[in-house]
Amino acid sequence: MRRAHHKKRDQIESALRKPPIVVDQGLSELRYLILTQGLSNDPESDFCTYRPYVWSLLLKVPPSQAKNYINLIHRGASPAYSKIRNDTFRTLTTDILFQRRVSETSLIRILNALAWRRWDDYRDRQHREQVRQLRVESRQKPHSPGPSSSRNPYSSSEASYMNVDMANISVSELYVQGLNVLAAPFLYTCNSETQAFAILDTFVHTCCPLYIRPMLDGVHLGLKILDACLQIIDPTLYSYLKSKLLTAELYGFASVLTMSACTPPLNEVLILWDFLIAFGPHMNILAVIAQLLLIRDSLLASQSPMALLRTFPPLQAKKVITLAVSFVPQLPDELYDLLVRHPYDEGAAEKIRSL
Structure with a gap:
């Protein structure tokens, strides 16, 4: 045998x-x-079967039950459904492997479920804020004893005030530009929608919650940080791009918004994401700078560098990671601290905007 x-x-x-x-x-x-x-791919399938478990461990994804995801799906179309549908059909359209493995229907379901999850969070925040306000008001009002007194601190009018009118919620509170591309690698990598949803949910709400704010606050902070880091890492390239009126807001928006997932091929994106999930999404800012330095000579030789920056060259994850790590010692401690905090800490925003 x-x-x-x-x-x-x-x-x-x-x-x-x-x-x-x-x-x-x-x-x-x-x-x-x-x-x-x-991580290694299986030689027969050219696919890493244990990657989702690595990501789950690194992100400390809490145990999830399929029924929670199914319940979100059964709620039907969220208020953000139309906006989601306008994005999903153009997600990673040039990647054949993604198109074969992930259906648009799956992408719609997971994003719609995430929108309902965010709806519930918004509702809970509104209720907590209203309860807090009512308690403040009840403490400020003079107490008038008598038969009408009640152990319940809220009158009927105040109780009705606690009912949040969710019809007025902004769609941008539920779904923002770029979430479709952020969801794509999770769906491609994971063995089920339930698993993909759990990891995506943890990643965006724990690691980079400011990136999915209605005004994409974290993305714009990241772009500001990118300019500050590039000025230190490569002052010549920074000055040349600035002389052409090119800041990160103009050439780096998509790469920062999607954690570089907008730059094919997807198999290289997954390698980069292994690194970002292991060491923090803030390292994507340095990864974008690394991609600039890989075409540095062409940029400096071009009279119209924006023509090169509209579409970054195919991603070379290992080279990008090596360069990104080498940049860390070059950054002042205060700037590196702001880099680390920018995806999740509102307290860093004011300092970053003043850079």
């Missing part, structure tokens, strides 16, 4: 099968292996 061929497991796959004694130590080891070795 012929001896069955067994694929040799790489170190990351082996590490996943051995629960660490200390969780943080295990995650540190996993990050180191991602940086030094990377």
Whole structure:
């Protein structure tokens, strides 16, 4: 009999099968292996089957139940449904592998479910704020004892005030530009929509919540940081682009908005995302600068560099990661701190805008 061929497991796959004694130590080891070795594809399918589990561990995705996702789907079309449909059909249209593996219907479902999830969050925030206001008002009003007194601090009119009119919610609170592209790698990588939804939900709401604000606050902060970092990392290129009136807002918006997922090919995007999920989405700013430096000579030689910047060259993830890591020691501590905080910390916004 012929001896069955067994694929040799790489170190990351082996590490996943051995629960660490200390969780943080295990995650540190996993990050180191991602940086030094990377995840491996199955040679037969050319696909990494354990990538979603790595992402789930790194993001500390809480256990999810399929019924929660199914309940969101069964609520039907969200107020953002039309806006979602206007984006999904043009998501990664040039990537044949994505088009084969992920249907537009799946993408619509996961984004619509995310919109309902955000609807619920918005409603809860509004209720909490109204309860807080009512409590403040009740403390400020003089207490008048008598038969009409009640243990309930809210009168009937105040109770009706607590009913939030969700019909007035802005669609941009539920869905913003770029979410379709951010969702695409999760759907492509994961084994189910439920798994993809859980990881996407955790990623956008924990790692980069300012990126999905109605005004895309985190994206614009990231672009401001990109200019400041480029000025330090490559002052010559920064000055040349500035002389052509080119700032990151003009050439880097899509790359920052989508964590570079807008630049094909998708298999290279996944390698870059392994790195971003392991070390933080803020590193995408340095990854965009790395992509600029890979075409630096062409940019400096061009009288119209924007013609080159409209479409970045095909992504070379390993080169980009190596360069991005090398930039970190060059940045002043204060600037690096703002870089790290810009996707999630409103407290960093004022300082970033003053750069």
